[in-house]
Amino acid sequence: MKTGLVIGKFMPLHKGHIALIDFALQQCDDLIVLVSASYDEPIWGSQRLEWLKETYKDNTKVRPWLLNYDEAVLPNTSVSSEGVSRIWANYLQKHLPPIDVIFASEPYGAYMGRFLNCESVIFDEPRTMVPVSATQIREKPFAYWNFLADAAKPYFTKKICLLGTESTGKTTMAKRLAHHFHTIDVPEMARDILEHTNECTEADLLQIAELHAKAINEQIKRANKILFVDTDVNITRSYSRFLFDKELQVPEWVEAANHFDLYLYLDVDAPYVQDGTRLNEEDRVKLDESHKRELAERDIKYVLIQGDDWDERFEKAGKAAVQYIKTGSVNL
Template structure:
């Protein structure tokens, strides 16, 4: 049967495969579908972000995602409270009408929740239950909020990117950061299951520097040019940070609940500081807009210096490592320093990462209890 206007209501805190199945079912059955994202102001995932996630997952032209703030109290036995929730939903529909969008009356409400039938009654619409026992997609928002890693398979790529814990391995040049980052990712990949998809993001600055040197040698017809002969501009460091973060985000969308990053925007800002003797406000802005959760700082002590013309000289490695650690401390960012042989460094990095992964998931409790 085809309905003229189907309605889907949810918190989508966060969206998951069951929600997508619900919306897709409505989309196949209706000329037009309105998906109302009803979020309370106390919830931790921003309403705008949830709306953006759903719009990415459901780009069908006849499906519209409408954000609504719903701070009505929770009382399933109160008719007044139910009416307050419905009033918020209607306000979302009315807003579209006020913007000049023709909104036909809702004639079907699609839901997997017990309140679906009552909601449909209040809209004078048919109720279309969609897998109420959740046999096809055994997942709920509550389950994900309690244990994101345990329900990772049901999350869309942008939700994974938001929830993945990002661990940065950083340090002075030639202090074993790349070796440790690779090994840390390989350790979690070896755990299997959801962790098998753990990604390692290489340092984009290395790639950029290699390409810059190759271009300089070609342009000067001088294969003897070295990294020390290159001239750097501030905008290049910003570009490096932007591209590194883009690679990070792409890896987080397809990886496990853990992402291992070989350096980050903060390290790029300090690199800018050392090379140009100037602050890097644009890179600072990039750093502040990106969520990293733990920094593992590699001590240069005991790591033989391998000169390549790109890294800090051997006498400067300790100063660079101290500068990074001091900046992390000044900003109050969680970090550990690892030292000693590689096996000890890896063991310390794994212990710190395990402690991070054991922390409570980053969700504030919603106003409405139960599956959302």
């Protein structure tokens, strides 16, 4: 049985890495893919390990391993060096099973092969097959989106949440924005459970929060750079206070799913439309006040989208999204 080794940071995992791993798989029976993660790097090693596990979950020949290392013990360098390769080889010989062949796309692979007393194979060193680097992707992920491994795309996807009281156009806005940016949206879940807001129970709110979080986690895998989400768990909390004067407690995974990069709040100055499922107009305004209090208490900043013209609101929301994507902030 021939055991191979691929070492990398995979920060992030991209198609060049996958091409190297797939090439290695053709030449060995068992492949250790070692994620080398320093404690002083922007993406946690555990996250990178999960990308590899997800990508090769159906291939039993691949063994993703994580090595969290101290740079004072194992030098971190982007330049191939015989001296550094010797230090790493000495360390790996003590912590890995015997290696028959090491695969790499840089000269250090030959050095490591010599020090590990194994064969070395260099693959596409000039990067002609997949002309990209992890550094380029980290700096401009959207510009190099198609080079990212599918498993890594959710990490770089921007999540934009639409908030507001009833009858402010959130549902239509989310779908319209998703269509405009060639991506998808996550609808709010209340209508799948309730026919009218006044029929809501405390148990319904928890079910709504969990179904919504599950949908976010599923849809982000399919999103194209941006995911638009109608409503978040804080709005569901506001409903709990507004309807029952109680705090809604949700599981940690629901909280985690509801972390967003940008919040757009659709103000209550939009035309009121009663579709048979909503609160009356007076309560709609009171709910708006409840939502804003909830967000203020949790120190959630948002861009306020105002106006009684639907196209004007859409234009403002779209500009805010573009500005955030380009600069990381919004000043409107």
